[in-house]
Amino acid sequence: MTAAPPSRAANGEEPPIRVENLTMAFGSFVLQRNLTFTVNAGDIFIIMGGSGCGKSTLMRHLIGLIEPAFGDVFYHGRNLWKVEAKEREAIVRRFGVTYQQGALWTSMTLAENVALPLQEYTDLTLREIADVVAFKLALVGLAGFEDYYPSEISGGMAKRAGLARAIALDPEILFFDEPSAGLDPISSRRLDDLIVQLRDTLGATIVLVTHELASLLSIGTNSVFLDAESRTMIAQGDPKELLKSAKHPTVRAFLSRSEALSSAA
Numbered sequence: 680m681t682a683a684p685p686s687r688a689a690n691g692e693e694p695p696i697r698v699e700n701l702t703m704a705f706g707s708f709v710l711q712r713n714l715t716f717t718v719n720a721g722d723i724f725i726i727m728g729g730s731g732c733g734k735s736t737l738m739r740h741l742i743g744l745i746e747p748a749f750g751d752v753f754y755h756g757r758n759l760w761k762v763e764a765k766e767r768e769a770i771v772r773r774f775g776v777t778y779q780q781g782a783l784w785t786s787m788t789l790a791e792n793v794a795l796p797l798q799e800y801t802d803l804t805l806r807e808i809a810d811v812v813a814f815k816l817a818l819v820g821l822a823g824f825e826d827y828y829p830s831e832i833s834g835g836m837a838k839r840a841g842l843a844r845a846i847a848l849d850p851e852i853l854f855f856d857e858p859s860a861g862l863d864p865i866s867s868r869r870l871d872d873l874i875v876q877l878r879d880t881l882g883a884t885i886v887l888v889t890h891e892l893a894s895l896l897s898i899g900t901n902s903v904f905l906d907a908e909s910r911t912m913i914a915q916g917d918p919k920e921l922l923k924s925a926k927h928p929t930v931r932a933f934l935s936r937s938e939a940l941s942s943a944a
Contacts, residue, residue, distance in 0.1 A: 697752075701714040714750070723898050724884070728906060730907075732906060737888075743771045774851075774854060778841065783844070785828065789827055789828075792840060793844045800848060811847065838862070855886070867894065868897075871897055895918050902914075906929055
């Protein structure tokens with residue numbers, strides 16, 4: 680297994696996310712065990728692995744939806760599951776989360792969807808909220824679509840609208856669950872470019888669940904590989920480096936699929 684990165688940044692600051700000896704379990708069934716990795720500031724961190732290995736479940740542990748059976752999740756050195764509930768809520772509020780289908784409220788316009796967290800968690804006036812909403816939608820390429828409903832736009836646009844809502848509160852960490860699922864290659868590439876742009880514009884750290892090779896190899900800067908058979912992590916690091924140097928056959932096979940497809944074509 681690739682050696683774990685240091686738990687502290689070079690400047691001595693705690694990293695945005697540090698996971699130590701995490702076990703994910705449902706009753707007596709252990710999905711993954713002994714997960715230890717670090718997500719550094721500015722990373723586009725990929726959670727990867729085959730179907731059924733627990734990628735999305737790990738994300739739910741990271742965003743505070745599921746408590747670990749064992750182990751710890753730290754945000755800037757604060758243990759998410761050991762702090763008081765009020766502090767945990769404050770930590771989680773610094774996250775932006777997007778889901779596979781966008782998870783937009785179908786009875787609301789795009790503007791109303793993006794405005795929702797601003798109305799809930801800020802003291803901004805209606806005029807100020809409208810200005811922020813217009814800016815966030817413009818940031819994801821949806822200027823002029825404020826009054827459209829989710830049913831009136833394409834799947835790729837719905838993904839971007841979900842992203843606009845996720846960044847409404849200027850989150851420090853953005854979580855994506857299979858953002859390219861169901862998109863054609865061109866739309867998927869545009870979404871990848873947008874993710875990088877938002878990382879750079881917002882100064883955010885990105886955590887991305889995906890099995891899409893084009894995405895994880897083009898934008899990923901760090902990763903962890905979950906193995907369904909051994910039920911633990913079997914590699915971590917830059918996906919592009921793992922493609923060249925990974926020793927575990929499962930990791931090599933997973934990251935070499937593009938080469939196999941090219942040869943078959």
